[in-house]
Amino acid sequence: ISILATFGVVISTFIVGGSALIVFSFIGIKLPFIYCLLFGSLIAPTDPIAVIGILKKAGVPKSLETKITGESLFNDGVAVVVFLVIMGIIAGGHDVTAGHIMLLFIEEAIGGIFFGFAIGWVAYLMLKSVDNYQVEVLLTLALVMGGYSLAHAIHVSGPIAMVVAGIFIGNRGRLFAMSEKTREHLDSFWELMDEILNAVLFLLIGLE
Template sequence: MNVNEIISIIIILAAVFAYINHRWIKWPPTIGIMVLSLACSLLLVIFGNSHSLLSENAVKLAASIDFQDVLMNFMLSFLLFAGAIHIDAGKLKKERWPILILSTLGILISTFFVGGAVWLLFGWFHLDIPFIYCLLFGSLISPTDPIAVLAILKQAKIPSSLELKISGESLFNDGVAVVIFITIAEAARSGGADVSAISIGKLFLQEAVGGLLFGALLGYVGYYAVKSIDDYKVEVLITLAMVMGGYMIASHLHISGPLAMVVAGIITGNKVSDEVLSDLSRDYLGKFWELIDEILNAVLFLLIGLEMLIIKVNPTILIIGAICILIVLLARWLSVWFPMLLLRYKLNFEKHAVAILTWGGLRGGLSVALALSLSPEMHRDEFVLVTYMIVIFSILVQGLSIGPLVKRLQKI
């Protein structure tokens, strides 16, 4: 299949599934689309004849899509910018300490807890997977996914302060998680010989701090460019250039493109929108990025469902994956409870905050993309299947139940 055919089929399927969901199922769009995509994939796997034209073309379509490349090198920049542009910087500043601690210390706690528990779990099943690879899995499954979180929280109607904590954490923990993932991956490849505190510190400064500074620079370049004109068509084009050009430059500079997009998006959504845009331009810019967000989310969750067609299924790993769902939930609880324990003397937290933050910490396409980036010797097939199971549970079970959970807790 050529690129034009792949894009056309994906958009057609996303539109059909979105219509079916909106017309009859009436779930949050991202969840509804993923469920329909997943259901179709499962039906083809279970009942389809592997030699039938439909099954062959479906598998061919799924295999022709490099999910890791599409998400990490294209969609992620647009989705993070579109999510950040709607964040209120003033409210974000008030929640800065919980967001900072959750997106740093919380990630580390979860990474090491999951890594250790999964290593023991594989040992119980007599599968010899080195600890360093289990730790690598812990780093890729620990961050809450900003794409899944922002898409589903819109429908959950949780308290605004808690929603900001979850969405803010999910936007910023990406950079930290990627740094940890890259560091552990380098340690795994080199046997730990070339990894030191200095190299880790240098990598963190380059990726995370470099991404933050570059994002601020990008945001203010866009601010002064938009300030000098008054034409919504050109202003929208400038924001597109910021996202596409900025992410490309960040990858060449080896700094965190995702963090740069978050910072640039917050500046654009607050300083640019509030200070220099006319009412007409503000309306067009907001609706443009909202539309981009909705379309790409639909495509992303469709692709997550289609991945089922090409994932290698192993009965033993399915059992391990089911147990890992519980491990990841416990790790999430610890990574929320302990930071809040440290901050409770400085800040007041909402009632049932730990429970809501734990259940609202969704995993999504980012974890799948990182798992797919593993090499075969890092036990890629095993970790991809486990990651996929956790992501599906997170989006379907947690995503659909976070709203009812909040309502029930509010009555207690």
Template sequence: MISALSPFDAAAILIVLSAILGWLNHRYLKLPSTVALTVMGALASIAVIAIDAVLPQSQLSETVTEFLGDIDFHETLMNGMLSFLLFAGAMHVDLAQLKRGSWQIGILSTFGVVLSTLLVGAGFAALTRLAGIDVPLAWCFVFGALISPTDPVAVMSVLKTTSVPPRLQATVAGESLFNDGVGVVVFSILLAAAVSGDGLSLVHAGELFLVEALGGAALGLAVGWIAYRAMKAIDEYSVEVLITLAVVMGGYSLAHALHISGPVAMAVAGLVIGNHGVSYAMSDNTRDYLLKFWVLVDEVLNAVLFLLIGLEAVVLAERLGLLGLGLLTIPLVLLARSLSVGVPLLFWRSLLPFKLAFPVMVWGGLRGGISIALALSLPPGPMKDVLVAATYMVVLFSVVVQGGSIGPALKRWGGAT
């Protein structure tokens, strides 16, 4: 048994572990960092479980479980890390290319998320019935919503080294930024209906969706423009970096208070500052400091996030039967992704090369910490156990298999165009 850790203690442990494992990977394994940290975290979890099986008196699993229990994964990611990650990702997206593909991005991040939610929800209901697990249909759609947001921003650095067209790069990045926000809104609406058991009013759900999504976009535009004007009036890199931190932390908190989408707000604010701010409001010196600062923030947070995903295996050790259901869910999620992006892409063959865009967006549609955080935010009960186990298996496959192979695959697909 360990005493409750303070937030600083928990952060210190995670940073130390991330640094050690990151060094080992860079020195010996040379895998993509997110893949390496997830794999090493999962292997460490398996080692802990094995030690407990051989030496029951060690109680290592209990210690690690208590440590992870002290970390509010949902609060840490959804009301902390996510705002920084989305802002940092948006800063590196070309707004001109994004505008050219605005309709495609809008449809993929709204229609695509909703269609994926419905397909995964219906398929998951069938799988659970075949497995003899009683999961109400409403909770199956909750699972569809939490697993549909993708995190393909991680492949953008690889995309830039291939001959993938700029419009496709912007489409992949734009969809990843905005489907996170849309997915969180859809999840919140469906979860409220599932918990209450009152059913879902499509009209009311549509109103909530529009208010949260459009309200978040308006707030992001407002705070981004204010920050842009403030940075344009001075030339001091330390103050300008501080202004961007104020946008992320203050803007996200304001969005939460106004009950609008913080993720959408941060994506829009990041686009404003990363394009207009970087181009017109900063000196070369400030631009260099600012961009390097946000690259470092992005790397550190991703390292901690994917290490946490790997360590979750300890918590799931007692749910091995449910993990089998998770394995069956992997092809279902990939199929839903194929249909939800494939159908729109068929109509855009003159704008985006289908033979390249389809595999890039399906195999590059990585699931990550957002899905894990949403699953862990579910109210305690048997439904949470089922959904967390299925989510973990999908995310682990996505990060390790898809994330580990996307680089060579993109180079092959890109070179084929």
């Protein structure tokens, strides 16, 4: 997952960028390669929503499904860094050095991991202090909505922060901070939210 979410994103950026350059040249659009790379950095991060359904029907091993889903959850930080570096080169107003790239990666990806762990720990303590499934479901919803907004405000990766917080709550939180009744309601709620948001996503794509 780590290799796919780092080297995979960079390689995909160059593959998509190179392919775009060939296609644009073929149809008579002269676009500098650096702009094609910028396009590639937007396309490189994967979103497996549509693919996972196909994989399940095809009966692929669970480990492969986990790798594909895991990569899509962690590639956001790397993709943001790649995009900002290429944008800096195009703008010409940024000092694009190895140190600058590393700082961006630490801020986005590593910062997102630490922030996600911190808010996940706070949410865990709150979940542990109550025994009411309605309140606990609302706490997880507040964690996602408030945590993502706060991550965006402090310029760390929101998706990575939410993944880390979710892993923390979904493992330690489930074991030590939730009753069986809460687990059932929490699973049902987020499975429904997952289906609704996926449907809304494809509806928006269709409208666009």
